Amino acid sequence: MFIRAVAALVLVVSPAVAASYRSAEVWDGDKVQKNVCVNIQGDKIQSVGACPPGAIDMSRYTAIPGMIDVHTHMTYVYENPVSQAGRGAAVVYLAASNAKKTLETGVTTVRDLGSQNYSDIAMRDLINKKLMTGPRMFVAGYGLQIQRGANVTPNTATGSAEVMRVVRLQVFAGADYIKMYGSTGSGQDVTQLETFTYEEMKAAVDAAHAPGKRIAIHSYGPDDATITEMARRKTWYVPAIDHNRYYADNYKLLGYPAKAVDGLNDYIARNLVTAKKAWKGGVRFAMGSDAVSTMFGENTREPGWFVKAGMTPEQALRTATVNGAELLGQEKSLGALRPDYFADVVAVEGDPLADIQVAIDKVRWVMKGGEVVVDKTK
């Protein structure tokens, strides 16, 4: 009886499914290999190399690692017609389409930087348990903001002690990362005034680092001294140039006045100048779209701006893969096609190292953790 029970159990945990995909070219995050297979075992990559018999032919495509968007707001849904009491639950339901659209761009991992009611944490967990389809999410819970009106909300903090308390609340709620809004500037507002004081920001950094979390600071308008300091400290820079392009393109939909477009375009130009200086100055970049509302599906346009800022297509592609993984502290499992890494693979039509637009516009097939989640090859 006992032995039979064990045998039944073994059947349930049957060996992970293996599959091999033949590519004409594989860019593994570091170099190109020609006429090889990406061999998958379960949710991991077993090897990139010789093809076994029966490999699936994907030789029309170039394989690249699943991309990483390190700045999203997956739960900022465009429309939420539900009354106040049910809004949190409705947000998770409505944000499912943002998650799907993100996968279609070849993004298999996101860092989501700010949400309400911990709906980001709910999404992350639903996706991890395969109850929702979406990219794996590293989430921040509430982003810290200064108090502006009379209302104290769960994310507002004044003074170092309160800042530390709110940071710890996010950590205990299950946040992977801490987010702080260190300056004004968002939507049609392109002002760049510091909000939290140096002491408050330091308190947030210390409170995040104590339990081993990293912190992202929203900041409009760094100067040359900031760039030098970022290069020296190896601080990641996520310019999100393209999110103001999205706001400018969609000003009517978003209800901005026409004159806001001039301010946004002016800011885009200045943001690009800063990115050029930072790239020349040796600052490390990662790709972040700052996608909100209807921007999902346009998550990967940012590397196009990075090429304009002076990167080669390959360097721009690194910002969306290996660099994103390192920013998240996941450089040993994400962002590259190597043995024992998660089987996050994107098939693009063309050579993204010759033209970055291939990675942006020509995504045909996406695998996340060994499962095909997008297939436009037929």
Ligand SMILES: [Zn+2]
């Ligand atoms: Zn943001």
